[in-house]
Amino acid sequence: MEEDEFFGEKAFQRFCVEFIKHSRQIGDGWEWRTSKDCSEGYMCKTHFQIKPGTVVSHPGTSAHVQTCLPMEEALELPLDDFEVTETTTGSEVIKYEYHVLYSCSYQVPVLYFRASFLDGRPLTLKDIWEGIHECYKTRLLQEPWDTITQQEHPILGQPFFVLHPCKTNEFMTPVLKNSRKFNRSVNYITSWLSIVGPVVGLNLPLSYARTASQDE
Amino acid sequence: MTDDKDVLRDVWFGRIPTCFTLYQDEITEREAEPYYLLLPRVSYLTLVTDKVKKHFQKVMRQEDISEIWFEYEGTPLKWHYPIGLLFDLLASSSALPWNITVHFKSFPEKDLLHCPSKDAIEAHFMSCVKEADALKHKSQVINEMQKKDHKQLWMGLQNDRFDQFWAINRKLMEYPAEENGFRYIPFRIYQTTTERPFIQKLFRPVAADGQLHTLGDLLKEVCPSAVAPEDGEKKNQVMIHGIEPMLETPLQWLSEHLSYPDNFLHISIIPQPTD
Numbered sequence: 174m175e176e177d178e179f180f181g182e183k184a185f186q187r188f189c190v191e192f193i194k195h196s197r198q199i200g201d202g203w204e205w206r207t208s209k210d211c212s213e214g215y216m217c218k219t220h221f222q223i224k225p226g227t228v229v230s231h232p233g234t235s236a237h238v239q240t241c242l243p244m245e246e247a248l249e250l251p252l253d254d255f256e257v258t259e260t261t262t263g264s265e266v267i268k269y270e271y272h273v274l275y276s277c278s279y280q281v282p283v284l285y286f287r288a289s290f291l292d293g294r295p296l297t298l299k300d301i302w303e304g305i306h307e308c309y310k311t312r313l314l315q316e317p318w319d320t321i322t323q324q325e326h327p328i329l330g331q332p333f334f335v336l337h338p339c340k341t342n343e344f345m346t347p348v349l350k351n352s353r354k355f356n357r358s359v360n361y362i363t364s365w366l367s368i369v370g371p372v373v374g375l376n377l378p379l380s381y382a383r384t385a386s387q388d389e
Numbered sequence: 390m391t392d393d394k395d396v397l398r399d400v401w402f403g404r405i406p407t408c409f410t411l412y413q414d415e416i417t418e419r420e421a422e423p424y425y426l427l428l429p430r431v432s433y434l435t436l437v438t439d440k441v442k443k444h445f446q447k448v449m450r451q452e453d454i455s456e457i458w459f460e461y462e463g464t465p466l467k468w469h470y471p472i473g474l475l476f477d478l479l480a481s482s483s484a485l486p487w488n489i490t491v492h493f494k495s496f497p498e499k500d501l502l503h504c505p506s507k508d509a510i511e512a513h514f515m516s517c518v519k520e521a522d523a524l525k526h527k528s529q530v531i532n533e534m535q536k537k538d539h540k541q542l543w544m545g546l547q548n549d550r551f552d553q554f555w556a557i558n559r560k561l562m563e564y565p566a567e568e569n570g571f572r573y574i575p576f577r578i579y580q581t582t583t584e585r586p587f588i589q590k591l592f593r594p595v596a597a598d599g600q601l602h603t604l605g606d607l608l609k610e611v612c613p614s615a616v617a618p619e620d621g622e623k624k625n626q627v628m629i630h631g632i633e634p635m636l637e638t639p640l641q642w643l644s645e646h647l648s649y650p651d652n653f654l655h656i657s658i659i660p661q662p663t664d
Contacts (some may be wrong), residue, residue: 200396208584209584210583210584210585211588213584216444277589277590278520278523278524278575278589279520279589295498297503298503310415322512322513322516323502324502325467325469325502325586326514327586327587327589328584328585328586329500330584330585330586331500332498332499332500332501332503337516339519339523339528342559351653359519
């Protein structure tokens with residue numbers, strides 16, 4: 174539609190296709206979804222995470238500090254580690270949904286997410302805020318437009334949390350400049366998601382980056 | 390012929406007579422009388438219903454009250470949509486007053502955004518204004534303004550001050566002398582028949598040959614099912630602020646004169662009433 178449009182909707186879809194291709198190879202769970210009555214689509218991923226409960230250790234055993242692990246990693250721990258008799262109270266499984274949509278107003282991707290307990294109870298903005306790493310909280314509090322707010326998902330019409338997109342160009346421009354400078358192709362979505370994802374608990378395996386630089 | 394500036398006033402001062410009734414299952418200590426109010430079309434439900442809240446809370450116990458929400462004929466009303474849009478889309482074919490049901494329990498988490506404070510409404514409003522300017526001016530005008538100008542837009546809306554609001558908003562309605570309009574037109578098209586809440590796309594006010602695009606051009610491009618075929622029967626009404634502008638109206642003019650305070654054209658496509 175636009176000549177000088179660097180990151181138009183077509184480019185967005187192209188990068189998403191590449192991203193999902195790699196996701197399928199490593200079983201990372203990203204899918205493409207379209208709505209019934211429009212051509213636009215978005216990427217989405219659901220994952221489950223154990224929210225730490227209170228650790229109660231029994232006398233004569235050492236207490237293990239339980240951190241917030243993705244379920245897959247938790248299940249991989251060797252059985253020996255569970256010999257100690259300790260119980261946790263209040264651990265809950267939380268379902269996180271992440272959606273990557275394209276904003277035609279800002280011409281950048283936008284990360285929408287929501288979280289709920291298995292019984293359907295949604296997490297509040299306060300709960301989400303508590304789950305964010307300290308180092309990101311300071312930055313988010315300083316910039317009014319970089320906050321996480323609750324907004325209506327433009328395709329589903331349901332409440333989601335969003336990282337405001339208006340500063341995206343600011344941090345993506347140096348990434349893209351460098352990729353042109355060093356003649357290395359970059360998957361915009363991979364780079365962008367690796368920056369914004371960790372703020373809200375979404376981490377990308379390193380293999381995504383290796384794939385992006387191989388496609389030349 | 391009405392002066393164009395009069396249109397701005399007519400839009401700003403539009404009102405909808407509304408009757409608020411407490412949901413029958415809410416627990417009250419006394420009978421709750423309905424509450425009547427003229428709602429500003431250009432504002433937001435949670436910004437203008439403090440009196441409604443106070444009126445019903447007088448007959449309820451504190452422990453039975455949590456976040457207020459509104460519903461029309463079973464549909465939860467999105468407070469973050471302008472009042473005029475909600476009415477045109479959902480209730481314009483029904484007789485006045487608009488009958489809204491008030492709830493204080495069982496907040497529909499899956500349907501409605503929470504509105505914890507007036508700050509949340511301000512943040513939402515300013516976010517829309519900012520997005521509109523991203524489309525119109527690549528955010529240049531809004532970013533050049535000082536914080537106090539942003540505040541003045543919000544205060545103008547909150548306090549129903551037309552002059553205070555437009556002193557700043559007029560800057561958001563300007564465009565470079567060499568252009569014939571904005572870069573893209575901020576608009577959203579709503580229909581109750583689709584799953585998707587609205588259609589929003591990039592659309593230029595001026596064609597490559599310099600001709601001004603019309604409302605009809607916009608609909609044909611982004612929502613062709615809304616426009617009747619040449620010889621066909623008119624199935625839908627295309628409504629903005631309770632009126633049906635002629636499809637030949639230039640989109641640039643509509644954007645400058647019929648936008649809501651958030652600088653968006655919120656357009657409703659509704660079935661043609663059968664009377």
